[in-house]
Amino acid sequence: MDAQACAAANADVWRAKADAAAIDSGCGDAFVSACADSGAGTDMTADKLQYVLDNRNVDAKVVMLTATHGHDDAWSRVYGGAWGPRREAVEVGVDLLGRAVYATLDFDEQVSNETYGEFRLVYGPDSSTLVLPHNSAQHYASTDGVLDEDAVCGDLAWWSSRGDLAVAERATEAASVPQSGWAHLVGGEQDDFDLIETISAGPLAATAVVAVRVRDSVAATAVDGFFTAQALGEAPTVLEAVFSTLLTDPELGPNVERITP
């Protein structure tokens, strides 16, 4: 499967679907604009943020885990177990095995979903980033690792079509929820684990990170813990230390956004 060719072929289709959905749903121009301006965001834990700070890039989960757990354990965690074969099938299908950096679409002020770490990194992916209307491993691959290539090819979108895809997929629901709910609707993981997913080829340079968001309550606790440990001559926890390093990082520090939900 040539993923880029599939996405190219679908650009006009997503545009037509978006136009129809916007009219039928009455979701409004504000929603259409927000989708068109969306970024790509991914939640991460402090240990993975540590990797980003040390290596100056955002990389595939298996690459980041290899740094701390070694190659075999990392590959077992990502491509073993109940979920692994599905993920592997998708990545082989789009020719990004071991290199895929997953994210969701991102609206301003969106914070992490709490389950996958306290930090949300938002980056401006390059034009080769692919977008799918579903959680790829869950929706397009069977539990034994067989990919429905026709379905993937029929749904793939280019980054430049992300707004069209989001409107086509979510306009109906957007029309019935307040604007404050759009970020979760478009960029969040739904109760059935589905989401609009972006897939980029890692590694992405740290300079591509346009925001690192953390809840203000978490940031305040981390800063307090870090400096308390310092005053007592003790070692801070990883999150405390990473957050402190992040704030003083010349590239990423200015992009830290403390969000009060």
Add this chain to the structure above:
Amino acid sequence: MTITVLARAQSGEVFFTRDDSPASGPRYYLHRRYAPGDPVEISLARVEHAIATQGYDVVDRDFATWAEVECFIDETMPRITTADANDMINPASAPQAIGQMRKWLADDNKRQLITPLVTRYLRVPDVQADGILMGELADLLDAADTRHAPIPRIAEGSSDRVAMFRSFFAFRATA
């Protein structure tokens, strides 16, 4: 009562437990170490999904009480070394530290931490070279007004205090 720590993020900020005590059946919780509030009850499916997709460390250890769980997490929270932490005492983090210490002024328990932390910053040569930082740190020492402050107060003029700190630490360095 049995509580099982199922899995955790390597850095420890998120972990999952199962509580087997309710008669209605086991309950599953998401714990966030750095967030206010109680653990959040979540479904088993979400726990399994999080473990499967995030590469979390599987723990699978049983405890009799929540206090034991807390103790286990505290003791096993990964920490960076004290030596690395010392390296992080740098001028770039001083503004954050000063902001934090100003908050500590209103807290009787934290107030006593101000002098040791200020002292650590004052030993950094690049901090000593920054008159504004030195003045702010000196103001904090004054405001903390702890019994341990070894330096006499100077009535007015932060520039005087900066000069005094410089001479004080120059003396310490050669003592």
